[in-house]
Amino acid sequence: MPDGEGFTTRYRLLRELGSGGMGTVWLARDEMLDREVAVKELTLPAGMNEAQRADMVARAVREAQATAQLRHPAVVAVHDVAVHDGRPWIVMELLRGRTLTEVVEEQGPLPPERLAELGAQLLDGLAAAHTRGIQHRDVKPGNVFLTDSGRIVLTDFGIARLAGDATLTQTGMLIGSPGFIAPERLDGDQGGPASDLWSLGATLYFGVEGVPAIEGDTMARLAATLAGRIRPPRRSGALGPVLMAMLAHHPAQRPDAGSLRWLLDQVAAGNAPLPPLPPPPLPDQQAHGPAAPVGTGPHGTGPHGTGPYGTGPHGMGPHGTGPYGTGPHGMGPHGTGPVGAGGTGGSSPVPAKGRRPLLLWGGVAVALCLVVAAVVTLRFPPGKPERTSYDQPVDFCKLLTADQVRQIMNISQPPAGKPDGDGCSWIDGNSGLALLPLTDSDTPQPWAMTPETAHALFTSLDREYGEATEVNWSWKEIGVEQVTAQRTARRQVPGLGEEAFAYDLTSPPPHEATHTSVVTFRLLDLVVEAQYSSHASRPTDDDIRNRALEAARRGEAALRGLE
Structure with a gap:
């Protein structure tokens, strides 16, 4: 890192910590705050034109902007970002430890209870990101870091995208790592929180089984994901049914984050909860292939502190006389608070969300991305438009x-x-x-x-x-x-x-x-x-x-x- 500018003189490189296809991570010292940090230097592939280079730089800056908004123990903290010599440099907290991939390769699979405990922490970090409209989009064992102090941290939001942001790259290319990309994203959908949860399920599967849920070369893994072929778990114990529920083919069949948190807590405590039955298949589900099997249970599932907050729908209602009409059960449940008074509060409007084009980026070679895009285009017709309102009565x-x-x-x-x-x-x-x-x-x-x-x-x-x-x-x-x-x-x-x-x-x-x-x-x-x-x-x-x-x-x- 050359000297001579504000950013580059503040951070003094000490030694290389590691490198990969997307860049090099350095141990550095923040001279202003007198602390050690990690600095990620993004490597731009050779042969890129100016527009492609600008696109890559913009994406790296977006990574830092997205991650810097999060403050959660399970999400790596971003301190600073700058563009120098046409390349992005991202300053992050220094993590000392090993990735989940390294832990499994060195020590073997982790016990189901331990993996469930770690999974619950990662889920909390993802939930914090999803609350801010951020998808990680590349959850995998190599991006899960177990620190020497006991934290488990989700790293590399390099392909994260803020919901509503303009697309930074052309459509038709794939974001993520084969075997850890949710099937709906391979099917041309931009995905959502449920897609990250599928990837988390594949990551936890690797951690407890010691092998990927979907094996083979790159194209074999992509084809197996599209077909819903998941290797049955053998070492996962009580965590197995939970993992298979997370890896359900259709997003609507996967547990939501609240239910999943409860399930993971139960497994971590040594219990054997059974995930709920999946909801009935949606009308277009057969076009997406079979769903992965999930467990059953008479009580369904649910977290111990994430339930909802409505008032009772019947009788006087816990809040007095409320504005919701008398109805068949009394005066209505919502009292005389700000809603009962006839107002709706001063909230800013939230427009309905529509389908956005698929974003694509690293983790797979560009040539492979184009091949996969062509396969997806040939095999799967465009889905029906997403609903934007409920303007007709629902039974x-x-x-x-x-x-x-x-x-x-x-x-x-x-x-x-x-x-x-x-x-x-x-x-x-x-x-x-x-x-x-x-x-x-x-x-x-x-x-x-x-x-x-x-x-x-x-x-x-x-x-x-x-x-x-x-x-x-x-x-x-x-x-x-x-x-x-x-x-x-x-x-x-x-x-x-x-x-x-x-x-x-x-x-x-x-x-x-x-x-x-x-x-x-x-x-x-x-x-x-x-x-x-x-x-x-x-x-x-x-x-x-x-x-x-x-x-x-x-x-x-x-x-x-x-x-």
Whole structure:
């Protein structure tokens, strides 16, 4: 690194730490702050024209900008970036340790419990990135770093892309590493958080099995990914079904981040949870090949602190008289807060998200990328346009199948759904399940909402349920009337809809066995509340949270699959 400019005189190179196809990493000293750092020098391939060089430089700067926005223990910290001599130099925190690839090659596969613990930390880092609209797009063992201090860190956001940013490269080329690229991205889709979770599943698979989930040369791995051929795990124990659920072929069949966090925590604790059954295949799923098998379970799955936060959909509602109408169950659940007062808050509008062109970059040779692009073009016709609104009434009683209701409620004979305002409820004795679309005081029906008003409504609810409080609520159909309950503060739920939160209700004597969990999520211009409630001695509070979250996840998947 030559001297003579501000950036280059601040960072003094000490020695090379490693190099690869995309650049060299140096140990350096930050002379201004008197600390050691890692400096990544991007190597530009020979034979590039000026436009291609500028494109590569812009992408490296974008990497630094994207990663620098994140502050999470499981994400490498970026301190600085500069362009010098036509090449980008990225200054990062210095990590001392080894990659997951090196650990497995030197020590062999890790125990399932240990891998699940590490996976949960990586998932938290990805969730932090996804919350900011950032996809990693190249999660693989070589980009997972186990530090000497015990941290596990996701590195190299070099091909990350901020959602909504303009495409920096031409379409038709592939981003990522074969065997770790989600099938929908090979199929021409730009992917999303679920694509990173597929790659995380492939990474954890390697860590616990010692071999890739998809083996062979590059083209064989690409073909196997497209066909959904996953090598069955042999050493993974209780982690195996979780990995296969993460590697499901269709994104809607994979656990969301909240459910996955709970599953990994369970395996790390030595338990053997079973992932939920996948939702019914979407109409165009057969064009994408078979789904990887997943486990089943009567209770579904769900995290222990990520559930939603809606209010009870029935009776007086935990928050007073609210603006949501009287409906079949009383005065409405949302009280007299900022929404009940007739306002929707001052949130900025959030436009609906549409499909964007596929981004492509390193990790595969350009010639190979072009070949794969041609194969994808020949084998897979363009997908149908993504839905941008729900402007027609939806039959919420059809969002859950009878088998899904049976699994969520853990009963042998599931009840039929009954219309509940614009939503639906399923009642079995002293337990109830509900999916309800919400609307603000200025909109008579949820089908008249826009993404902007839906986001404003969600923001108001998020603010309203920010603190724990005591409330009154009723759900007459399950035998609960005018019960005083303690409502927890809402907690965020990553990976569900565009945004989501959850909260719980518990009641003191003589209703100490009455427990409720509510998940609220926004999908485009719909705000939906999923609730599960019971005043039986069973299920446990964790079961109730899991069931509400599973109902929300199933409902979201069904809404996404509507024609």
